[in-house]
Amino acid sequence: MKIVAVNGGPRKGKNTDQMLNAFIEGVREVAPEAEIEFIRLYDYAFKGCLSCFACQLEKNRGEIGCRVKDEISDLLRDTRNADGIVFVSPIYYCNVSAQLRLFWERLQYPGPSRRKLPTALIYTMNANEEQTAQFMGKPLELNSWYLEGCFGEKPETICSYDTFQYNDNVAYTPAFREPAARKKALHDQKFEADLRNAQSAGRRMAQRIGE
Ligand SMILES: Cc1cc2nc3c(=O)[nH]c(=O)nc-3n(C[C@H](O)[C@H](O)[C@H](O)COP(=O)(O)O)c2cc1C
Numbered sequence: 669m670k671i672v673a674v675n676g677g678p679r680k681g682k683n684t685d686q687m688l689n690a691f692i693e694g695v696r697e698v699a700p701e702a703e704i705e706f707i708r709l710y711d712y713a714f715k716g717c718l719s720c721f722a723c724q725l726e727k728n729r730g731e732i733g734c735r736v737k738d739e740i741s742d743l744l745r746d747t748r749n750a751d752g753i754v755f756v757s758p759i760y761y762c763n764v765s766a767q768l769r770l771f772w773e774r775l776q777y778p779g780p781s782r783r784k785l786p787t788a789l790i791y792t793m794n795a796n797e798e799q800t801a802q803f804m805g806k807p808l809e810l811n812s813w814y815l816e817g818c819f820g821e822k823p824e825t826i827c828s829y830d831t832f833q834y835n836d837n838v839a840y841t842p843a844f845r846e847p848a849a850r851k852k853a854l855h856d857q858k859f860e861a862d863l864r865n866a867q868s869a870g871r872r873m874a875q876r877i878g879e
Pocket of ligand 1: 677678679682758759760761762794796831832833
């Protein structure tokens with residue numbers, strides 16, 4: 669069993685990273701032998717789709733995939749060949765990070781996967797659940813819709829709301845200093861439950877693949 673973990677966040681060890689680690693912990697509980705390929709998108713220099721349409725040429729039919737050769741060519745191929753894929757991203761301006769969007773353009777534009785495969789989508793965001801539904805409901809719904817079009821199934825989606833971004837430190841401007849204290853309290857109350865949700869989703873993906 670091979671699972672590819674595509675991480676669209678820049679910060680090591682923070683909310684997004686921790687949610688991904690919890691998901692992988694869940695996978696490993698069910699499938700200790702699972703091969704996990706971690707792709708940290710911020711480690712690569714790459715562009716999004718160049719609109720070259722090489723992936724759609726009649727002569728290339730049957731070889732689904734982006735034809736552009738660069739640092740992520742092999743990673744795109746590995747992702748499409750996986751048995752399961754988990755995408756994680758902080759929310760930046762009401763959607764996933766720009767890096768994950770660039771990756772999705774090149775992953776999805778070549779067309780639907782020949783095999784149905786389970787995907788999971790983990791978001792971490794500053795907004796609470798209500799604000800997320802109000803401002804990000806549509807973009808996040810569309811992300812799921814596109815992934816379903818490509819991989820044949822709706823992704824299981826897990827959100828960690830109201831995340832804690834930085835310590836309450838005088839180094840920050842006043843506008844950023846005050847919410848930090850409130851966020852820390854919220855984090856202590858609920859982040860552990862978010863991690864457990866991600867872990868359960870990891871278990872479910874491994875179980876689905878193993879069936
Ligand atoms: C450039 C930028 C834009 C952001 N935009 C949003 C946003 O639109 N909505 C939101 O809820 N949070 C937003 N956030 C907050 C992050 O999504 C949130 O803190 C996230 O959990 C950070 O993940 P990390 O700790 O793994 O870096 C933004 C943060 C940054 C740095």
